[in-house]
Amino acid sequence: xxxxxxxxxxxxxxxxxxxxxxxxxxxxxxxxxxxxxxxxxxxxxxxxxxxxxxxxxxxxxxxxxxxxxxxxxxxxxxxxxxxxxxxxxxxxxxxxxxxxxxxxxxxxxxxxxxxxxxxxxxxxxxxxxxxxxxxxxxxxxxxxxxxxxxxxxxxxxxxxxxxxxxxxxxxxxxxxxxxxxxxxxxxxxxxxxxxxxxxxxxxxxxxxxxxxxxxxxxxxxxxxxxxxxxxxxxxxxxxxxxxxxxxxxxxxxxxxxxxxxxxxxxxxxxxxxxxxxxxxxxxxxxxxxxxxxxxxxxxxxxxxxxxxxxxxxxxxxxxxxxxxxxxxxxxxxxxxxxxxxxxxxxxxxxxxxxxxxxxxxxxxxxxxxxxxxxxxxxxxxxxxxxxxxxxxxxxxxxxxxxxxxxxxxxxxxxxxxxxxxxxxxxxxxxxxxxxxxxxxxxxxxxxxxxxxxxxxxxxxxxxxxxxxxxxxxxxxxxxxxxxxxxxxxxxxxxxxxxxxxxxxxxxxxxxxxxxxxxxxxxxxxxxxxxxxxxxxxxxxxxxxxxxxxxxxxxxxxxxxxxxxxxxxxxxxxxxxxxxxxxxxxxxxxxxxxxxxxxxxxxxxxxxxxxxxxxxxxxxxxxxxxxxxxxxxxxxxxxxxxxxxxxxxxxxxxxxxxxxxxxxxxxxxxxxxxxxxxxxxxxxxxxxxxxxxxxxxxxxxxxxxxxxxxxxxxxxxxxxxxxxxxxxxxx
Ligand code: ADP
Numbered sequence: 001x002x003x004x005x006x007x008x009x010x011x012x013x014x015x016x017x018x019x020x021x022x023x024x025x026x027x028x029x030x031x032x033x034x035x036x037x038x039x040x041x042x043x044x045x046x047x048x049x050x051x052x053x054x055x056x057x058x059x060x061x062x063x064x065x066x067x068x069x070x071x072x073x074x075x076x077x078x079x080x081x082x083x084x085x086x087x088x089x090x091x092x093x094x095x096x097x098x099x100x101x102x103x104x105x106x107x108x109x110x111x112x113x114x115x116x117x118x119x120x121x122x123x124x125x126x127x128x129x130x131x132x133x134x135x136x137x138x139x140x141x142x143x144x145x146x147x148x149x150x151x152x153x154x155x156x157x158x159x160x161x162x163x164x165x166x167x168x169x170x171x172x173x174x175x176x177x178x179x180x181x182x183x184x185x186x187x188x189x190x191x192x193x194x195x196x197x198x199x200x201x202x203x204x205x206x207x208x209x210x211x212x213x214x215x216x217x218x219x220x221x222x223x224x225x226x227x228x229x230x231x232x233x234x235x236x237x238x239x240x241x242x243x244x245x246x247x248x249x250x251x252x253x254x255x256x257x258x259x260x261x262x263x264x265x266x267x268x269x270x271x272x273x274x275x276x277x278x279x280x281x282x283x284x285x286x287x288x289x290x291x292x293x294x295x296x297x298x299x300x301x302x303x304x305x306x307x308x309x310x311x312x313x314x315x316x317x318x319x320x321x322x323x324x325x326x327x328x329x330x331x332x333x334x335x336x337x338x339x340x341x342x343x344x345x346x347x348x349x350x351x352x353x354x355x356x357x358x359x360x361x362x363x364x365x366x367x368x369x370x371x372x373x374x375x376x377x378x379x380x381x382x383x384x385x386x387x388x389x390x391x392x393x394x395x396x397x398x399x400x401x402x403x404x405x406x407x408x409x410x411x412x413x414x415x416x417x418x419x420x421x422x423x424x425x426x427x428x429x430x431x432x433x434x435x436x437x438x439x440x441x442x443x444x445x446x447x448x449x450x451x452x453x454x455x456x457x458x459x460x461x462x463x464x465x466x467x468x469x470x471x472x473x474x475x476x477x478x479x480x481x482x483x484x485x486x487x488x489x490x491x492x493x494x495x496x497x498x499x500x501x502x503x504x505x506x507x508x509x510x511x512x513x514x515x516x517x518x519x520x521x522x523x524x525x526x527x528x529x530x531x532x533x534x535x536x537x538x539x540x541x542x543x544x545x546x547x548x549x550x551x552x553x554x555x556x557x558x559x560x561x562x563x564x565x566x567x568x569x570x571x572x573x574x575x576x577x578x579x580x581x582x583x584x585x586x587x588x589x590x591x592x593x594x595x596x597x598x599x600x601x602x603x604x605x606x607x608x609x610x611x612x613x614x615x616x617x618x619x620x621x622x623x624x625x626x627x628x629x630x631x632x633x634x635x636x637x638x639x640x641x642x643x644x645x646x647x648x649x650x651x652x653x654x655x656x657x658x659x660x661x662x663x664x665x666x667x668x669x670x671x672x673x674x675x676x677x678x679x680x681x682x683x684x685x686x687x688x689x690x691x692x693x694x695x696x697x698x699x700x701x702x703x704x705x706x707x708x709x710x711x712x713x714x715x716x717x718x719x720x721x722x723x724x725x726x727x728x729x730x
Contacts, residue, residue, distance in 0.1 A: 140502050143179065148172040151183025153463035153492065156485070160493035163540065178501045184460055186426065186436065193432040196499055199459075200322065200436045202422020206415045207440075207459040209295045210235050210266045214631055215414040216454075221638075222651050223559055227414070229407045230454050231298040236263075236283065237291040244280045260299035260345040262356075265292065269458070271359035276350040299356075300453055301344050304446040306389060308341040312358040312455060313383055315442040316491045317408050318545055320498055322419060322436070327412055328498065328545035329405060330491050333383035334483065336360050339368035358445075364467075371469060372483045380483055395450065404452050405548050406556075408442055411454055412549075413559045417566035421579055421630045428576040437499055439463075439491060463488050490544040498545065561651070562634060564658045568593075569633045571665070580627030583609050586636075593661040595640060612636050 143166040150157050154170075161168045169177060172189075179196050182188035186199040205211060213233040220227040234243040250257055258278050265273040276299060277283060285292055303310045316330035340354040349355060354366045363369050363379055372378030376385030387397045427433035441461025445453045465485040466478045497503075549556065572581060572589040581589070586609045590596050596605060609628065616632035628636070641653035648656060 142167040143500055143502060144169060144177040146172055146177040146180045149183055149188040150181045153181065153183055156463045156465045156488045156492050157181055159489045160496055163493055164496060179499060192434045195434050197434045197436050198438060200419055200423065200438050201426035202419050203438055203459040206418050207457045208266055209264050209456065210293060212415065212457060213295050215418060218562060218634055219414045222561055222654065226410060226559060229452060231300060233295050233297040236294045236296055237285055240285065243296060247280050260301055261296050262299045263294055263296045265294050270361035271357045274357060276345060276356060278347065299345060300445055300447055302448040304448050304450065305342050306386060309337045310342040310358055311335045311337040313444040315404065315444060316461065317440045317442055318495050319412065319438045319440065322416065322423065325549055327409060327549035328547050329408060331544050331546055332487050334487055335381045335383055335386045337379045339363045339366035339379060371467065375483055382483060382487065400450050404444060407444065407452050407454055409549050409552065409556050410559060411457060413556060417562045418630055420566050421570060424570055425577050425579045439495055463492060465489065494543045494545045497543065561654060565634050565637050566630055568661055569630050580629050581633060582627050586628060593664045600643060608636060608639065
């Protein structure tokens with residue numbers, strides 16, 4: 001993408017989708033909100049009001065657009081863009097502020113909440129930080145941002161930096177910068193030894209479809225009710241037989257039953273290679289001579305429709321810090337609409353992508369695609385405008401929002417253990433390195449009964465703020481997209497504000513070095529850092545990012561069980577930069593934790609190691625490193641827990657074994673984790689658990705199946721399978 005988005009022209013044959021998948025949303029849970037209290041009384045009216053909005057954010061947006069020479073959403077002419085390209089800018093974006101009673105303000109709204117900022121220790125900011133902030137409060141040097149690797153985020157990033165009056169280095173800089181903005185991954189620039197990078201190592205890998213499915217399934221085994229927001233999934237080709245058998249059984253038990261499945265290639269994005277099937281024989285297992293790695297997933301066949309169209313939500317989530325865990329959610333998001341009226345899947349319509357897939361990159365190619373001329377019409381809208389519509393119909397949108405927040409926190413908790421392993425491998429404790437943060441794009445579908453379902457998480461959500469448009473037959477130009485700009489510039493700007501290395505309003509919270517236990521969490525757990533502008537408060541709007549963790553620590557910390565297993569794993573990895581456990585290290589783990597006894601001889605430990613590692617090496621076909629990875633270790637750990645504490649259910653088995661291991665390893669081991677994570681026996685939040693999916697009991701998971709059938713493994717007691725009911729639709 002060039003710097004001047006209005007200049008680019010391409011011919012029809014060269015049209016390339018912008019790959020937009022990201023879009024925003026914007027609701028704000030109440031202080032007492034999300035899942036924190038199942039009994040929290042929803043707003044009885046769900047009432048939304050609009051009010052004239054001339055607040056800081058809208059003013060700012062208008063200012064930016066004006067500066068860029070474009071017609072701004074307040075009606076001022078945009079220079080440099082053809083009239084047809086900007087005709088839709090007369091949007092209500094600046095005309096109104098959306099409020100949800102009892103939920104704070106969406107979009108431009110001001111809030112009394114305050115927002116906080118934590119400083120991450122890094123070598124190049126350390127010195128500055130040592131100065132007395134009160135001596136130099138006003139004349140500090142501007143924060144420096146290296147934007148040389150920003151790629152398609154560059155336009156939005158430039159606007160954000162300008163608003164903040166920071167300094168950007170778009171060709172890089174010899175001296176260290178405070179912040180490095182990478183367009184793709186942590187490794188975009190390998191030479192960073194200080195400052196902050198907007199990507200975590202391993203995030204791209206962990207959020208690939210197969211790895212995400214595995215991580216969530218592990219959590220489903222431990223907390224089935226809490227993780228029922230992710231459709232049942234099978235990993236191909238390794239679980240083909242199980243998939244085939246299960247579906248056959250469903251069909252045979254109910255001849256009228258014809259469940260639908262969506263098949264997604266592992267490395268795919270933007271809907272590429274996705275197809276629907278109703279019979280396992282229709283799976284395309286091989287491409288050329290290669291077995292195709294893919295996830296086959298239960299298709300949510302009753303999505304919520306608006307204007308008869310299926311849509312999904314793109315929500316921006318900031319992982320501000322991994323240790324201690326800090327998660328922020330953007331109050332505004334995007335919704336992406338299909339371009340053909342939805343019908344439940346049938347053999348006749350399975351291949352109609354404009355009906356079933358919400359990807360922007362696909363639907364923009366449909367003749368029915370409507371480029372948004374405002375936030376509440378067109379094929380891409382703001383989340384708040386959709387919630388507004390729903391609230392007007394009497395939907396309890398506060399509940400929907402709190403369910404979405406819960407989904408986000410739980411999903412992050414699922415991938416965190418693997419991320420910690422990557423982190424210690426890429427930035428081992430002794431090595432100088434940057435600290436990390438990352439904006440993720442969550443794709444969420446609302447079912448007809450309003451339950452949110454996680455579709456996928458994008459490690460690199462599009463931050464483009466312009467889109468291609470056909471301005472004359474066969475001639476395409478990049479034109480500004482006000483909806484994108486409104487959402488994405490806010491997300492980037494406020495991410496930067498939260499990462500401002502000079503803001504010392506709150507105590508520093510160093511990230512893990514070596515994946516050890518969390519340091520003492522100095523972040524106020526009551527979320528009193530919400531909403532307040534960290535810096536330049538007079539000139540900037542309130543933050544559009546809302547802290548949800550550690551704010552809701554109490555409600556979710558009991559889920560952070562696998563992280564404790566990961567801490568053990570990392571402890572025994574030994575070699576710096578390693579991500580796999582060798583057989584000797586595994587034996588050392590068993591010995592140090594005193595796990596061997598007459599029922600578990602060291603010979604059977606070796607067999608367990610070989611058995612599990614061999615199976616996982618097939619599962620991880622592209623893996624070049626030998627040994628036992630974290631997910632295999634988790635499986636081994638579950639197995640050991642099952643042997644040791646036969647009479648307990650899986651979750652209690654795991655907790656008991658963790659307690660045992662940590663006690664053997666002494667007070668340092670996982671002490672902090674234990675303190676903060678020890679509520680693993682807490683009952684899952686009941687109440688709204690709904691089985692979404694297939695109308696048959698959930699079968700034993702493939703991993704559990706392997707554990708149970710392993711020659712060296714005795715089956716452990718499994719958690720009670722969740723009952724699957726047909727959807728209860730509104
Ligand atoms: P990609 O990364 O290729 O966009 P996604 O997992 O986001 O893959 O799926 C693409 C689209 O397919 C989604 O935007 C959504 O519209 C639809 N989709 C994906 N999974 C499901 C599902 N389980 N049920 C219903 N629709 C789905």
